[in-house]
Each structure stands twice: as structure tokens, then as C-alpha cells.
Amino acid sequence: MSYFCADHLRNHTKMEDKEVNSQDQILPVDGLGWSYVDGVLHCDGMSLEDLRMSLKREYGHQSSPAHVYSLSTLFANVKKYTEALGPLGKRGVLSYSLKANNNLRVVEALRQAGVTMATTVSGNEILMAMKAGFAPTNIIYNGTGKRRWEVELAIRHRVLLNIDSEFDARLIMGVAKETGVMARCLVRLNPDLEAHTHPYMATALADSKFGVEVQQLEKVLQIVRTGEIEGEEEHVDIEGLHIHVGSAVSRTQVFADMASVAARTLHKIRERGWPRASLINLGGGLNIRLSGGHGKGEEDSDNLATPQKLVGAVLPLLPEGTTLLLEPGRSLVATAGVLMTEVLGTKTNGEVTFLVVDAAMTEVIRPALYGAHHPVTHVTVPSDQERTEVDVVGPVCESGDFLARRCQLHPRLPTGTAVVVWATGAYCSSMASSYNMRPHALEVMVRAPDLYTVVRRPGNFEDLISCYQ
């Protein structure tokens, strides 16, 4: 990791002299780390204009686009959960879902901010969580299609496994017997709950591939039970259960519904032979608040579920002695990241004006894949008030390559001007592709007004051809 203690940035960050958040710019996300100072977007007190000049000196044309993370926002997002879970003491556990953003330094930062566990969905994510400093026993491995080597890795390291189906139960049993190591498990229940989110983000509908249906639960518990032959050592310990409704959930009631189902199921698991089972793992991420957006599933702030409201709704429904585990992903990291990108040009075809930038669907696929809206704003607010509606698109040869539609931006932004795409901290870098042979974008983390670190070097042509023997 390279540290840049940017002396030359110091002169530009005397916050006290400057006007913060001019009425011209409303920040699209809640987040302590972001502010407009004298019309320039700042991250944790650092001017993004200064940051990109510094990156350009270091990396040339590889410096854009760049994912920029705000360390203070990561910490603030974690704090909302740890404070909400506070009343539960050690019985309130926060686990981070790595798939939202698996950048090693982001995961490390979240651990340092107070996240105690990591939820993973593959063998490589287990390895990454360990690399980021999580104890293997504080890792959860979740997935509909686990492979043998992944299950063996998890069991040998005493990672907690979610049993997702009958065939998954058999695989876990088999590996546990073979290795002679007791498998620590939760059962993942599919409660058939409507999460009111995009179909691709919903995971608990009856027809979803995830988890064990309520009516199949007995069967799965029986598979695990009958695998234990009289007199032989136990191979699988069931420590509790997992329910996941999907990503971007806005309604607190969804979590209360999950908790009710979870409480009944925990009772059943205890009765069936695991009296010490006590962990309820409620998955499903909270939606984030974006202003100025017109995406689907956005709720106004009064109704938006917060960690506080979530825990408040769930707490009264938990059986005594239960440990509550929450595993957010997007709501911890989305607002901590923006994608900074440079204007290549403006063109009008038909009725539409296009702002062509150097970022693309390769860095942010959520608009094309889910119809998600990511607001785009200027890094430096143009001094005149002229604004026009533009579609922000990238260089990828594909009509699906758009970053945001109908944004209000200045109509004549010169080539090289920077804009930011908001809320790209989640499901952007981790879903990136190298389509059109675009290497992975640079990622930086701002740690203080005069300190940033490069947390992922930019990809290059050599990376893209290293696979050819």
C-alpha cells in the first residue's frame, strides 16, 4: 500500500475559511465525509481536484476513472450499526458481507471500525476475509452452490457454514466426516417473504434459489441427525439459523417479519436436538438514501429503515438468550465511495445530449443490470447556473453502457473536467469486468485532509494478458 502524505494539499484545505455546501449543490448521499467547500467536492477534508492532480502525476492516464473511498464515512456507517446493536452487548454482532466490496483495504478498515465478523460467499472470499484479519471462527460461509474444496476449507478453519439445501447438508456432512472436524452450521431458511426490492435483489421469495423452504426444514434437520450414527462423534453442530431477504430493503417491517419466522424456527431446531442453538442471523441489506434520484425502490427518509429502527423492530421478537447477527453490505460501503471520472466530450443525437466520460459499465454495471440510479454531480461546481439534462455514458461499445440518465449538469463541460458518480462503494468494484479490455480502475482511500492511500493499483494490459501461457 502506498501512502501519500500530500504536503501540497495542505494549503488547499483550510476548511474554516471556506463556504461549506453552497446552496448550488445538495449532496446526494448522507455521509459525514463528503462536502462541497467553495464549490469543490471534498472527501474527508481533501479537495477531489487536488486529489486527482496528485493521482495524475503518479499514474498518468491510468489515474481516471478512480474509485474514491471516504474512511470517515466507512467508520460512520459502521457506528450506526454498532450503536444500534449496543443494547444487546455481546449478543449483538455485526458481520460485513464482503461481496458488496471485497477490496482488501476496505475490508480491513471495516474491521478496524468495529465490524466483528465477515460474511462470505466463496472460498476465495473466505481467504480474503482471513487476509483482512478476521479470525476464521468469525467468518460465515453462505451459498447455494458450494464446492467441495470450499466446504473443506471452511470446515477445516472452523468457519460457520449456512446449510442452504438438502444436497448442501449432505455435502457438509460428508466433508465433516472425512476431515474429522465438526462443522459449525446455521440453517438458511427461505421464509417466502416479499422484500419490496428489485427482483434480482430479492432472495427470499418462494421461487428464489436460496435457502431451505419452511416445509423442507424437518427433512434437512433429519439428514443431519441421521448422519450421526449412535456412539459415533457428532459431525455437524447447528448453532442457529439464517434468513436473508435480499439487498436494498427499505421497510423495517420486513425485518420484523423475518424475526418472527426466525424465533419459531430456532425453537424447532432446539427441539430437534440442538438445544444450545442460539444464533439468529438476519441477512438483507438496508436501502441507502439518495437524494435527487429517480431510481426504483427509493423511499422517503421518514419511512427508510435505519439500523436503529431495524434493531428496535426485531428485539422484542427474539427469544431469550439469542444472539442477533446482522450482515449488511451495501449500507456499510455504498455511500463511502464515489467513482471520479473525466469528461471526454459532449454530443447530441436525436433528442438526447450525451456526456461521454471515461468510466463505463465496466466499473458501474448496476444501472444496466438493475436499472439502478446513481446520481452524478460536478467535482467543481461551474460558476454559472446553466444546467441541462444529460445522459452520462461511457466509452464501451454497447447501448447498455450508461452510468446515469437524465442528470442535471452544466451543458458545456470541457474535456478533462471531473464529475463523480455517487454511491459506488457497493457492488461496483466487486462486479467490475474488463469488457472491451478495460483494466480495473484505480482505487484510493482518503484518510485525512492531507493523506490518501492507493488501495488498489490500476490494472494494465499486462494484467489482461497474464492468463496466456
Next chain:
Amino acid sequence: MSYFCADHLRNHTKMEDKEVNSQDQILPVDGLGWSYVDGVLHCDGMSLEDLRMSLKREYGHQSSPAHVYSLSTLFANVKKYTEALGPLGKRGVLSYSLKANNNLRVVEALRQAGVTMATTVSGNEILMAMKAGFAPTNIIYNGTGKRRWEVELAIRHRVLLNIDSEFDARLIMGVAKETGVMARCLVRLNPDLEAHTHPYMATALADSKFGVEVQQLEKVLQIVRTGEIEGEEEHVDIEGLHIHVGSAVSRTQVFADMASVAARTLHKIRERGWPRASLINLGGGLNIRLSGGHGKGEEDSDNLATPQKLVGAVLPLLPEGTTLLLEPGRSLVATAGVLMTEVLGTKTNGEVTFLVVDAAMTEVIRPALYGAHHPVTHVTVPSDQERTEVDVVGPVCESGDFLARRCQLHPRLPTGTAVVVWATGAYCSSMASSYNMRPHALEVMVRAPDLYTVVRRPGNFEDLISCYQ
């Protein structure tokens, strides 16, 4: 590149003894390379069961999923175009669009099969085309958002550039002047033609970001002209024009429409000061024929455009002395590739039975992104006739992670059984991501009944963390 001259495979490939294409299996794609022999899928005469056993010995759990390419099908697909273009002699040129599949060995194979030019959409694709043996002057660089370093790379190597907009014209002019090398250009026209394909694959609608509108053409030509100061050397030579309507085009008439617009435009370009302009580059890929599918945009075979029909429709409309350049991508490579994947298990939730396999949206994103249908069939046809409707899904933690819906497959395929996803030679490997920290899949090319080569080694954890400094 590793060559495996698979002696042990020889015993299994005495084609003459075997029943080819039993009535139980209809091949979903046209392609000489694929056949069922004694109920086992063969690629260029090699049993895929033997192939995967060989890969498993070499790569263990990294051997699945695997992209398998048929060399003979690549050659056959190229031949359809070169034969169709035959009557034009040197005035009929075939260019391959790298973005469909940029595997180095696939691109090399296409060149060896008779493709003379390469169409690229980024600086790295230009480098890749050169690496695959294309002369720089036989490379076209196309794109709405070109970057300075990419334009400079193209101009210095005498690559042919498509001018996409006014700002693109200015950039190309500027770089040409600076480097002192004449830029070889085509103008990309947006003809506002309906391609009757998925909105994400259409590129020539009035509201698409691509190309120069007809009414803006004069302006763009003027920018290039007025950039040439009296007495100074010329900086930009316009050799012709480019029109592209998108991917997966089924109707021959679309190409005839393009040719008419192209002929008029070429006339205008010649009048405006480039009398030697003679290249008409018609972009837009032909749709491929898949049987047993229910995807959008499929046409029955009588109406499906073929290279022969395309050239036949276009030829009478071309002005004398014109060179016709076609730049297919998908129709050259899609049917030459399958993704071979292993069953992890079967589960039923609600009304839906899921076949969970070890491939995912990370290898094949077209179903989630475009609603594309890729047929899935058995590698070894089960001896009994029982079939059921299943959704084929992967291990990625996302409801959008499906490979194919409503496939007719055997209801009880044991773990480790292989199935293939068809027509994955295009826009699958090149659009792959490492979401959920899934490394890039292995890719192999079958060259003869007893010879395959690994054309891309499987990715691994080290690849995924090499970006952390």
C-alpha cells in the same frame, strides 16, 4: 500455450462405429464441430467427457467451469463470410470485432481462418489485435469515447479510426497535428435505423450515443477540412464511412437500408474533398440460429440473415469501386463455444426446480443483462427418457444469477455430472467478472479428435489479489 496430444482419447473417438446425433438430442446450434456420438457430446471429434477428465487431472477443481471452443466451427463460420464476399475479390474485406471474444488464441485462429482485419474498441484491443498478428494498418479503432493515449497509439501505428462525433474529430485532428502522422479515418454515421434487436444491442437509433447524425455530417467534415490550413500538410484522410446498427440483427433488409444510406454518404464525402474515399464499413452482427430456445429476437431459419443473403442484398447498392467491409463478431464466434459446467445439486423451492451448477453470471451475464436465452443440454444423454423443466442457476449470491430458465433436463443428475451452456463463444468470456471473487474460467480449444490446447489458464486467488501493493 500447452498442447495436450491426448493419446488416451484416441480409443474413444472411432467415429465410424458410433451413432451420430441420436434422435434424443437435437443440437441447439448450427456448427460442424458439434455432434452427439453414442449419446455423448463431441467437439471436433473429441468426447467432452474425455476432455473434462483430462482437464480434471491437470487442473483439479479449477477445471470447471470451462469454455470449450471448436476450431473447426471457427473456420466454418469464417468461411461463410469469405465465400459470401468472394465475388468482390479484394474489394470484399472481413474484419473481426474483438469485443465479442478477445481471447488471444481465438483471435489468432480467426486470422488464420481468413479474417484479414480486426475491429477494436480500445487501446488495449488494438494492442491485442497486434499481438494476435494483425498488421496495424489492418486494424480499425472504433469508439464513442476515445482517450488521448488511445488515439495517439492508433495514429502512430496507422490504424484506421472511426470519427464518432465533433469532439472526436477535434481530438483526432489535434493528435494528428501533434504527432505529424496522417490520421486514416472513416466517419461513423448514425443513420437512425431500427435493428429489431434488444435495446442494449441497438446502436443506430436516433437516441443512441453512437456515431454522427446525418444532419451533423457536414459539420464534422467541415471541422476536418478547416483544420487543414492552406499550404500545410494534410492531417486527416477520410477513406470512407462506417455504419453500425447493433448486434444480433436478423433481417437482411436492415443491411440493405444501411447500404443505401452508406452509398449516399460516400458520395457526399467524395464531393467534400476526399475523392478517393471508397471504403464502406457495415457494422452490425448477424443473429445466430438457436433451436429449442425461447429468447427474444430469434427468427425462423428461412428469414434469418446469412452472410450470403447480406452480401446479396448490399452488393447492388454499392457505388462502383467501393470496398465493402463487414465486421461481424458474435456470428463468427458464438456457436464455436460452449461453457461446460458441473452439477452441484438439485433443489426445489416453491414451484421451481433449480439445477445448481458451478458456472454463474460471472461467466455468462447475457441472460441477466439482456434476457438472452442460452440453451443447456447434457454432455452425456441420460439413458432414460425422463425430463423435467429446470432453471439452471449458479452459486453467485444474487437472484439475477441464472444461466437459463425452463430447460428440459433429466430431473436427477448426480453431483459432478456435466452439462453445457450453448453459444457462449461470444460476449461471455469477454464480459466476465470476478464477482463473489470467482476467478476467470479456464478456456480450451479443441483442434482435432485427439488434440486440444489450453488457450487461457484458469484464474486463481493470486490473480485476484495481485492488485494490492
